[in-house]
Amino acid sequence: MFDGITRRVVSIWFPRLASDRFLRQHPLSGPFALTINHSNANRLYCLNIEAMRQGLHQDMAHSDARAFCPDLQTKTADIYQDHQFLLTLRHWATRYCPWVGLEGRDGLILDISGSSHLFGGEESMLADMRAGLMRAGLSVQFGVADTRGAAWALAHYGEGLASPGNMLSHLQNLPATALRLDGKTTTALARLGLRTIGDLAATPRAPLTRRFGPRILLRLDQALGRQREEITPLADPPHYRVRITLPDPIGLIHDVMAGTERLLTQLCAKLKAHERGARVFVLTLRRVDQDQQEVELRLARPLSDPLRILPLFEKGLAEIDAGFGIDQLHLESTQTEALPTQQITHVETKTDDQLDDLITRIGTRIGLENIQRFQPADSHIPERSFIVAPAAYTTAASGWVSKNPRPLCLFPPEPIAGIGSHPPERFRWRRISLTIGRATGPERITPEWWLEDDNWLSGLRDYWQVETTQGRRLWLFYTPQKPGWFVQGEFA
Template sequence: MARVVSLFLPTWSTDRFRRRAGDAAPPAETPFVLVGREGNRRAVVALDAAAYAAGLRIGMAATKAQVLVKDLILYDANPAEDAEALERLAVWALRFSPIVAPDPPNGLVIEATGADHLHGGEATMLYCLVGRLAMSGVAARAAVADTWGAAHALARYVARASTVASPGHGPTVLADLPLESLRIQGPTAAALRTLGFDRVGDLLAQPRAPLTLRFGPELGRRIDQALGDLAEPIEPVRPPDLIEVSRAFAEPIGAAETIARYIEKLVVQLCERLEERGLGARRLDLICRRVDNDMQAVQVGMAMPVRDVKRLTRLLCDKIETIAPGFGIEMMTLAATVAEPFGHKQAVSSLIEETVADVSDLVDTLMNRVGERAIYRFAPVASDVPERSVCRVPAMSADTGAGWPGHWPRPSRLLPRPEPVETVALLPDHPPVSFTWRGIRRRVRRADGPERVFGEWWTRDAELVAVRDYFRIEDDAGERYWLYRAGDGEDSSTGSHRWFVHGVFG
């Protein structure tokens, strides 16, 4: 089933203006609008959140806006630059899916079928998409649904940062939305309201013929597109420097074996192009255009730059079952949407140096099956606070040479968060005599400590005097635990003096 993401940028023009202006941009709390010429008058064509909260609206005369809002900041709009920037944003979004297109004037449409698993699922993909734009100073809302029309409506008329409609949702997700969510013209929506139609659900219950007779075919076309009864192809954006190869077929193909054979031929051609530029592929997009103008896309990622024909062919062929050829595929296009310099490795004799096993092929296979975010390794961080001394990094990232402190042993298993325990212990420096954890009382046979860990005062003021005293504990059954007391055992300002289990030794 097709899944489409609609990305809505409600303040795209003003956000882009602020990013370009840098420190000279108007403050975020100051109402700010962009104006353009509509006929013989100057009107508001874009506004920021502060101007919208002040009661200004798009289409309002610039002179009226200045009267309504004191000290309003106005600049001339530049729709051509906004469109060019939206095109560049669509190229950036190719990292999420191979089929991305601008949805003017303030949005993108993304074909997410078969690509969401690389980003941890649809909800995580929307979270990353909206979050990355927010960190860049661009407000965004996103929705995923079965059709472009439904996703477009949910992104713009549901007041949430991200909305995920369940697959096969049907018309129910649109029923309570306003008429404008169908992408119909303002006069048409106004005329429908005059007849008593307020919501999309009111239209869906009506016979189509009278509506078409009165309002023309556009209304019915938009309803059919939103419901998925009428196809709405997405023409993907292609950057000029993209490395890609394509193959058109005189007769449409559909058998899995035939698709696999031509995938290998395209990979060979693409690797030749990559070799000419000294690059390796980090992400490949295979787009299959069917005879009905529908496009099926496959996206695979690699942990490191790869130019190996067999590996790339196998990764792509593993996804053939996700391609629905329909009545046949008339064109296949393979593109390296992410390519990086390819480093050559010098062959070293085993008499001089032991060869290191290359697990990148295994990592690539797992990554494309369970998602890129699910494959990682732990790396040390320069921090004495245990829960801050580790982070997740990509599985094949370079080793920085950093290590964990070696003067005190660390447990093989660190709990996600410290768990409180009941203890019997003498203050201030003695280990527990016994402790109760998860309903089981354990007597302590041996203990070593304390290891004092101080708070990181530069992180927050509350840690200025905070300390923890860690002990390595062994119970009667031979199990070893990592316990700590919050505080130094004397001064209550250093901690609560409660005990916690923070890890288990293997």
């Protein structure tokens, strides 16, 4: 009892959370299971009801499961997405009470003390929860009791609603593992004939403590209400938004920039406090006629410095129509990234702040995705030794390591006339007659046999760097398996 209200706890268990989440997005029929690599073996992680009816179970080896059930369909589990989905369910559960916490990786715990009457009682509340979760395609089991431990036990081993009062009468026939004990402990208890919670409650406490330590009795007391167990709700993630309402409407760009600066100072202070940097800002301006206009600012790098961010708003704000005036400004960061505080030293470090700001300014006109840079790739094939990626979402490569020099200009192979494995003394390329003054090579490059590439059907290549007497420095290669000479690049 606290504040005159009997404490009531709801435990929600999702026995097939991971597979239900996957099947909601990718409906399948028949036996299905998610797998996970554990102890150098691929094992079943979460199964649907059809797979369980085939006799399969969690932690079963994938190869054994396929032998028992040849029709089994499997996918690799995504633990992170499962956790994010559980957080979404936690947010949904806050409609019933504010005190909602996570219970392991597949459950929720709710303290509904004083809130069940808002839904017509506990049975009506549970019915509403079940209906909503079943519509979402989720398997669910509930347990309601005076304590967290009792609610968990009922949800996992005897789904039901325990009336307030003596918890032992509702739990005594449940197995000892319902007290959230590990398998090794429950096995040792079973050898002593202590298989149920009632058996443990009837056993003298001193011998149990001497043999197993205090944990068993602690779990028993928590389930029966003799030891209080708190429910810690998860805090909602911080929202990075600020707003200002003006006493008089404004319309001049100078005034709007001044209001934006004030909002930026507040918002960036909150970002710094959480060691976050903003990637996207949305500034909403409400006019006196209730119409709204938005200015979106996408940054090339996460920032929390208002002095650097404010000038980047100028172009967007210059294009707004203030109408009869703006009376409210709302600034929100819709996308943030980690931006840890950096140690300041006496050593001057080189930064790319000016380049990042330039990318942001150009990106507001043509889009950040259209500003690209070359990045090194892990391949010895010239055509695959680099990739093109958006500059705003990558960092400049520091030092392109190459054992042999590569041409600045690379193009598809262009055939030239030549005989033998040594570069021809004279050849014609792009209607230009060229004479080789010096040749360096060969550098043999073999194709990546595990990838299909029509350009490498001729097999391995012997590359040569040649300097012509006309001043052209070219990259030639010879194909021994299908004799022929080609030009593929030109050095600066």
